Amino acid sequence: MSARKQKQPGFRVSFAPSGQRVTSIPGETLLDCARRAGVRITSVCGGRGLCKTCVIRVTEGPVNPPSTADEEYFSKRELEDNWRRSCQTFLAGDCTVAVSARAQAEPTRTEVESEDIYVHPDPVVHAIRGTVPVGTLTKPAGDDKRLKSTLNQKWPGAGHTIDIDVQKSMSGILRETNGRVAAVSRFGEIIGLLPQKKGPLLGLAIDVGTTNIGTWLVDLRNGRTLKTMGFENPQGPHGADVITRLGYARKSPEALETMQKLVIDSLNEAATALTRARGLKPELITDVVIAGNTAMHHLLIGLPVNYLSVVPFIPAVSGAVDIKARDLGLHVMPGAYVHMLPNIAGFVGGDHTAVLLAIDSAQEQHTVIVLDIGTNTEISLIHQGKLASVSCPSGPAFEGGHIRCGMRSAPGAIESVKIRGNDVELQTIDNQPPIGICGSGVLDMVAELHKAGIITVTGKMNAEHPRVRRPEGKRDLEFVLVDEVEGAGEAIVFTQSDVRSVQLAKGCISAAIQILLEDAAITEEHLHQVIIAGAFGSYIDIGSSITIGMLPDLPLERYAQIGNAAGIGSKLALVSHSHRSEAEAIANSSNYIELAGAKRFNKLFMQSMCFPKIVNNQAKEV
Incomplete structure (x- = not known):
């Protein structure tokens, strides 16, 4: 149920810790106010009340009563302490609001690789240098004709057309440079005109x-x-x-x-x-x-x-x-x-076309799965020189979305978890105090809960474990990673619903892989390699992914985490015309399987939501 809107006049709201202030517009939420004020509050669902990321605490002033959704989301104690989701909160007077550390955290790991690509440069644009003669009374040809004539001598056929912006600027450029110019040509069109020593293309x-x-x-x-x-x-x-x-x-x-x-x-x-x-x-x-x-x-x-x-x-x-x-x-x-x-x-x-373009062409002779795991996960199977692809809506759980204490990768995000008996070992990004759990930590969390027997193969949480509790007035059990004292008033927990969110995501990916393998009449044992692309894929623990049954149970040496392959593919298409053509061929040759229309998918998906049995601390399929 949505929050109850207040038809109030504009009220002043102050956001902590930034100190920024803004006057509300009648009918807008605190999240809307924050956006207008330039205050960072993460909202995975776009402010529709469907996720758990835009958490704030009203420290002073009146707001609407908790929405039905917030009553289900927060414990009785948290509501008494005025914790709310900003997308469900409307002002009823001047207020001061503290944004949770998790909601305001600036993401890290947006960096991209800078390694060079090794390919013979053959771009679609070229610089043609020449000196265009000055027009005279005896030879009054237009600047365009003299430019084309000069360029055709250097590169026959290159100057057939001239871009309108070049036509507007070329008269001035030709006279400023005494005709010594570098024309930028693209398939016979002059798209730019520069002084000869202007710089690199x-x-x-x-x-x-x-x-x-x-x-x-x-x-x-x-x-x-x-x-x-x-x-x-x-x-x-x-x-x-x-x-x-x-x-x-x-x-x-x-x-x-x-x-x-x-x-x-x-x-x-x-x-x-x-x-x-x-x-x-x-x-x-x-x-x-x-x-x-x-x-x-x-x-x-x-x-x-x-x-x-x-x-x-x-x-x-x-x-x-x-x-x-x-x-x-x-x-x-x-x-x-x-x-x-x-x-x-x-x-x-x-982006997936670019990933496939970046993969060594020698892979065409092998049987390879290529994944780019994210909110929407793209998966391809290369087998006997043929390509098949699927897309599965794995959801934002692996980026911290729809997770009770989930967040993007940022300082203080828990990125790795180990459970040792009743103790928990946490690794946070930049070794900062923990404020939430990001995607790689989510995977580790579920794998560790499974290995420790705290969740069953069906995902049910064991209420008897010392770290598992049921907050007052809540149906959901939760595993406590960081209690309220350590978490500066807000505990970091992993709930039964969080486990279900991961089951949905991992079940979707696992079922999609099985669809590809079945269509090729092979099993996971036939796979020479599983290639994981993308920023998230660079940081996940492959062992944890196998433990929860998301990825095939293969030796770790068959896995390769290659980072931002889409960026490499984009650079290849930029520098090499032949690679650009190859990208078109890849897209045209792929056999796309729409999972929404695959009758087997729902059955495989339901089966894949279960976790493999743990035998001698190793995951084995149920």
């Missing part, structure tokens, strides 16, 4: 993830990465998962435009920061390649998403898209293009 590779965005500034002459930058996807306040964001974008054309602008503005800031760090300007970026899942792809270029978010999840465009950067509002070379890597189908997007 730059390219920008981008991986637009649902959670984070990675950017790589590349020298197109040699493929060398000059600078990298990673940051949060600014669409996050509108939901952590793609379905929530698509739902917001469907509200109105203005909402779709808002989602697009959020990312474009952040990319412009990144382009400026990356080039400035090298003493250069964004106008030298001559080519841009972007990889993203199908939802991010559509939101970025403003495509309609009405049919993408409902069965049968049909994208408006699945093939590669080339669009002028200026048409998107990207502040790079005005005539430059943005190349959107092709989607495969459904929610298996260009």
